[in-house]
Amino acid sequence: MGELVVEVERSVATVLVGGLPQSAVDLDDDRVLHFEYVQHLALAVDALAPAGPLRVTHVGGGGLTLPRWVHATRPGSPQIVLEPDAALTETVRRELPLPRGHRIRVRPVGGEEGMAALADDSADVVVLDAFVDGRVPAGLTGVEWLDAARRVLGTGGLFLANLTDEPGLRWAARVAAGARESFGHTAFVGLHEVLKGRRFGNVVLVVSAAPLDLYTLRRAAASAALPTGVMPWSDVARRVPGARPMRLADGTTTPSPVPPDPRGWRVR
Structure with a gap:
């Protein structure tokens, strides 16, 4: 692991590991999210998850930005x-203390081991936001791991994944194909320029065993501060025909592509 630094500028604390920005925490208001893809994760939760407290499992912690937001917007949520x-x-924990009354529990385990240890139907939302050296680990991209997430969510849960990919989204399409096999219904949420293949960037994969409410999701995206769109699976399949799920069993799982400038790329 590279050098760990917390930089504070005005009300924003940025966590950097090896010079790579990992997280941004608003010191004045946990409801304010500064990275656009974290805004997209929150947008999907607000649009598609039921009202009230939620049981949320986060794979990848960083500065605990999204758990703080869940606590602020859904008080009483066990996470x-x-x-x-x-x-x-x-x-x-030392430099950016968690708010009083939180129900956030951090377990010092990776996504594969940690997900396997969780009980069936123990979460309403599972969020994958894990990176190693700026890349989503290969072990969290296969159908086998997605099946484990499906087990933890049960039948009515929402799975979200922060993915990074090159123009064309070929790698992300393979993750989506695996999620579609494990769950049934998928879509991408992201900035228009990323969805249209104009640059390397982040997309949020939205997954559920039940049909997604794309109308509500699109309305939420249209209200986002930055130009944000929704790409349903039908559009993904047309753009990346023949996208096949990745599997640990046949050795086809791969980490996400290397960012063009890892030291300047925000991953969480």
């Missing part, structure tokens, strides 16, 4: 965070 980097968690 589990799977974050193997204990030094990172210790630094975040």
Whole structure:
């Protein structure tokens, strides 16, 4: 792991590991999200998850930005965070203390081991936002791991994944194909320029066993501060025909593509 630094500028604390921005936390208001893809994760939760407290499992913790937001917007939500980097968690807890009354529990385990240990139907929302050296780990991209997430969510849950990909979204399409096999229904949410293949960037994969309410999701995207769109699976399949799920069993799982400038790329 590279050097761990927390930089504060005005009301924003940015967590950097090896010079790579990992998280941004608003010190004045946990409801304010500064990275656009974290805004997209929150947008999907607000649009598609039921009202009131939610049982949320986060795979990847960073600065615990999204858990803080869930606590602020859904008070009383029990949350589990799977974050193997204990030094990172210790630094975040010390320099960016969690709010009073939170129900956030951080477990020092990775996504594969941690997901396998969770009980069936123990979460309403599972969020994958895990990176190693700026890339989503290969072990979290296969159908086998997605099946484990499906087990933890049960029949009515929402799975969200922060993915990064090159123009064309070929790698992300393969993750979506696997999620479609495991769950049934998928869509992407992202900035228009990323969805249209104009640059490397983040997309949020939205997944459910039940049909997605694309109308509500599109309305939420249209109200976003930045130009945001929704790409249903039918559009993904037309743009990336023949996208096949990745599997640990046949050795086809791969991490996400290397960012063009890892030291300047925000991953969480």
